[in-house]
Amino acid sequence: MVQINGEAVNAAGKTIGAYLKDAGIDPQRVAVEYNGKILSKDAYDTTQMSDDDVVEIVNFVGGGC
C-alpha cells in the first residue's frame, strides 16, 4: 500500500500522473511531494509508486489570519 495524503491506497505500480488522472486532479494545480522531496511535474508520468512510499498532494486553499 502507498500512503497518499495520510491514507493507505492500493496504488503500487501506478505512476503519479496516472493516479492524479484517475482521481480527477489537475496536475497543473497541485504540488506533489514524493518520499519527502518535491517531485517536478515532468517526472509525474515516469515515477512509479511502490509499497510504503509516502506521497503528499497539495494545493492552495483560502487562508489568512
Add this chain to the structure above:
Amino acid sequence: MEKDQLVIGGHAFDSRFILGSGKYSFELIDAAVKHAGAQIVTCAIRRTKPGEQNIMDYIPKGVTLLPNTSGSRTAEDAIRIAHMARELGCGDFVKLEVIPDTKYLLPDNGMTIEATKVLAKEGFIVMPYMFPDLNAAKALADAGAAAIMPLGAPIGSNQGLASKAFIQILIDEIDLPIIVDAGIGRPSQACEAMEMGADAIMANTALATAGDIPMMASAFKSAIEAGRKAYHAGLGRVLVRGGAPSDPTTGTLHD
C-alpha cells in the same frame, strides 16, 4: 510627495492592505480584493481533495499570492510547506508561520528565525509572522527576512493592538517593512497601526466575520489610507496635563 509605495523583497505595491482569503466563500474574494484595493492576498496549502473548488479560479489577475505556512509546528514543517508553495508556481513569496501552540496560536520566534535563515538562503522572499520582540526581530532581519509581521493579538481574535507598545519599538528600530498581522479587528485599529508608522496591515477574520465583507474591505482601505496620511503628516502633540486654547486668547468679552 514621491509615490508612497510598499517595497517587499524588491517588489513594489501601492496598496498597504494585505488581505487574507480564509473563512469566507471564494465567490466573495474578488469583491473583497477590489473593495480593499489589495494587491497581496494570502492563502494556505492543504492536502488536495478531489472535486473541491480551487481558489486559483477566484483570485483576480494581477494580485500577488502570498502563501502561508500555516499548520507548521516546527521549522522543518514550515520549510517543507514553503517548498510545496514554490512548486505550486506563484513566485517566491512566503508568509512564514511556525505555530506549535494550538490554544493561542502564538508563533515560536526561535523556530521562525531558524526557518527564515534556510528559506532566505534558498531565495524565498520571507515574511515571518512573529511575536513582537525586538531581539527576535533583529535576528529575523539578520536571517534575511524581507519584512517583519508582528502580531497585534492572537490570530482570529479581533482583539486589536494588544501588543501596541512593542510593535512601536519594532517600527522605530527595525529597518524592514513592519506589517501588523493578526488581531486587527476593526478599521480604527488598522488606522491606529498605520498612524504609528506600520508599513502595512494584514486582516482576514475582521472581514470574514463582518456583516458585509466587501463593504468592510472598503472601510479598511479608507482607514489604512487615513492612518498612512496621518503618519506622514505627523500627529499633533499630546498634553499630559491641562489644556491649551485653540482660539485667540485676546479680545474676549472679559478683556
